[in-house]
Amino acid sequence: MSEWVTDTPAFAVVGKINMGKSSVLSTLLEIDNDKIVRVSNTAGETTRCQVLPLEFDGREMLRFIDTPGFSRAVEAMRAIQDLHGTGTPDLATVREFVTSQLEQGEFEDEARLLQPVVEGAGVLYVIDPSKPIRDTFVAEMEILRWTGRPRMALLNEKAENEERLQEWRTRLGSYFNLVRTFNAHHAQFDERRRLLKSLFEIDETHRDRIKQTIDLIDEEWRQRREESAEDLMDFLAKALRHRESEKLDEKEELEHRKERAKEELKKRYYASIEKLEEKTYEKMLKLYRHQLLKVELETDDFSGLDLSSEETWEKWGLSKSQLILAGGLAGGAAGVAVDLGSGGFTHGLGTLFGALTGAGGAFLKGDSLPELKIDARGVSFDGESKKVLVVGPPASDNFAWILLDRALYHYGEIVSRSHGRRDEEVIDGESPGWVRGFSRERRSKIQKWILEQLKGGERKFESEIFKELVSLLEEVQEGAAP
Ligand SMILES: Nc1nc2c(ncn2[C@@H]2O[C@H](COP(=O)(O)OP(=O)(O)O)[C@@H](O)[C@H]2O)c(=O)[nH]1
Ligand SMILES: [Mg+2]
Known part of the structure; x- marks a missing residue:
């Protein structure tokens, strides 16, 4: 010794x-x-x-x-x-x-x-x-x-x-x-x-030990991938199920008040989605032992999900024609039907007041940003009938695909960054087009699951999607061209 x-x-x-x-x-x-x-x-x-x-x-x-x-x-x-x-x-x-x-x-x-x-x-x-x-x-x-x-x-x-x-x-x-x-x-x-x-x-004398070590890093790598797939699935599910809601005062039922409340809720909604995305990348960075790369938007190391930018809607997710094809499948399932579990509202008693959805599929028609799904409904609150404003996911069918596309891109950047580098890197590149490159079979498999999540329904495709995400992450890691 x-x-x-x-x-x-x-x-x-x-x-x-x-x-x-x-x-x-x-x-x-x-x-x-x-x-x-x-x-x-x-x-x-x-x-x-x-x-x-x-x-x-x-x-x-x-x-x-x-x-x-x-x-x-x-x-x-x-x-x-x-x-x-x-x-x-x-x-x-x-x-x-x-x-x-x-x-x-x-x-x-x-x-x-x-x-x-x-x-x-x-x-x-x-x-x-x-x-x-x-x-x-x-x-x-x-x-x-x-x-x-x-x-x-x-x-x-x-x-x-x-x-x-x-x-x-x-x-x-x-x-x-x-x-x-x-x-x-x-x-x-x-x-x-x-x-x-x-x-x-x-070094033949240490052959077995070195082989064991390689098996261990293989196993570790596999575990990291599975954990990332789980985090990714969790992120997508949470983001797609997410709603922001607010009880309206009598006065706020006036049209201009309602508009203000709507804008406020929209901001809150996007901020929440961004937070979810950020947290997902933070987990991935930690899992892959990166301390130098950061997700904080302030430091600009990562660009967060800017859903208020038209570019995001054009460059990420599925192409317009793919969305048109998927449209039939989606069929309004991105509605706002939601369980108002939060905010102390008694749920289940509400009458649907009619969804004030914005231009559904605006993205397909023009260049304007897709509106969020918005819904005002009556619920019983403290024994009184109140109205609640709910904002849900963007009406565009591309929403979920953008989230997935961006997550795959970031995962790719994270797994391919070598730890020997000490320069600060801004991960704000363009979409390599992961989801656009999916086979129809893969697209429709994932679409089914997306619809379930948007409806807030049961998670019956969970294990199938998990497997799909694991192989997807493997393809991304191996740099398979999208
Ligand atoms: N482009 C490039 N630069 C490298 C590579 N390896 C080291 N460097 C740079 O060379 C310099 C010295 O590297 P370092 O690892 O500290 O060298 P050491 O003195 O041999 O330990 C650093 O500025 C590194 O960023 C490499 O593979 N590619
Ligand atoms: Mg040295």
């Missing part, structure tokens, strides 16, 4: 400063927090080694060690060579170098970086292939080869120069057991998984 290496298989991430070592670890381990893993283009930010465990249920399956990076590799190589005398230095020589240098401090960075390696860690050597192959790199590779530890080279794929990339591959091939690409700024689940898989190719 030593400071860095325990019973748990360990891998040290090494390379020159600024090669993207910390970025690789951030992405691989889903850590987007600079306080835990510092990613920076300022040299020398990481001055000590740092253990980063990959844990499941509190059990450390694998550990990675972030290192300061080589700073004087050529000189260090010579010092090791001198220490050894004639012939090729080996693990013992490098170990001796580390021990003496940790005290002397002339090659402090090199000694710190090599310490976990001589103590038994495997090596992940990170290279930015846009850099020309210079002596310092050759020296680094040479020293690592002398350790004889299992080692893999990772190209961060930034090179645009194909020729240089090939040169790097060839050169690395003679020093490392395996050469792989891993772009810390773009890697997604599949690449992370592949990188873990590569570890057991270089």
Whole structure:
């Protein structure tokens, strides 16, 4: 046992400063927090080694060690060579170098970086292939080869120069057991998984443990997807069933008062829907371990659901022709029939006063925004007959599809964002057209469920829709073109 290496298989991430070592670890381990893993283009930010465990249920399956990076590799190589005398230095020589240098401090960075390696860690050597192959790199590779530890080279794929990339591959091939690409700024689940898989190719002694770890991340990923599908279904159901209502005073039954109350309720209605949407994305972000991305509308990291914008109605959800086709199915089911459970009203006694619905399907005819469904009904309240104003979902059949489309888009952005990135990203892109790309079968399956929700009816399609959403999220995650 030593400071860095325990019973748990360990891998040290090494390379020159600024090669993207910390970025690789951030992405691989889903850590987007600079306080835990510092990613920076300022040299020398990481001055000590740092253990980063990959844990499941509190059990450390694998550990990675972030290192300061080589700073004087050529000189260090010579010092090791001198220490050894004639012939090729080996693990013992490098170990001796580390021990003496940790005290002397002339090659402090090199000694710190090599310490976990001589103590038994495997090596992940990170290279930015846009850099020309210079002596310092050759020296680094040479020293690592002398350790004889299992080692893999990772190209961060930034090179645009194909020729240089090939040169790097060839050169690395003679020093490392395996050469792989891993772009810390773009890697997604599949690449992370592949990188873990590569570890057991270089380190056979830990094969079973690494395989177990891969099974665990697969299982974790599956669970996250199912949880997201549940949250998504819950969001849609709540949004579609949502109504805002207000008891009207005698005076407010006057037409102009009613108009004011209506406007007030509409605002409240949209605010509630926005809140529901926001909460859903917050849950997804947390589930996928994102701390840097935010949903708060104030910070503009995410654009909320702006249903008051015409653009929203045009770009998201189904196309006009798809809506016309779906229209027959919908057939006014988006009515306001609602159980007035909230607000202390006695429900069930009301007479329907006639729905004051706005232009149903306005979206289909012109460019004006669809009106909310509005209904004034009489209910018995405290023994007196009162009128209640209820505002329900937008009359347009596109409403539910917009919500679903936007949720799928955001989910896609969340699962594909790599944790190695530290820039602030505004997720406000355009609809990739997920729902427009649905098959008719899928559309009508979901439509049935939507209608149930709008009517506030029973949830009889629940399990079927859950399964559908799980496979949908899987398609989105895999980036299947809509
Ligand atoms: N575009 C791009 N930039 C990267 C990548 N990996 C690292 N960087 C950037 O390079 C700089 C150094 O990265 P860092 O991980 O701190 O390097 P380290 O010193 O080797 O740990 C940071 O500004 C990163 O954002 C990558 O794969 N693609
Ligand atoms: Mg670093």
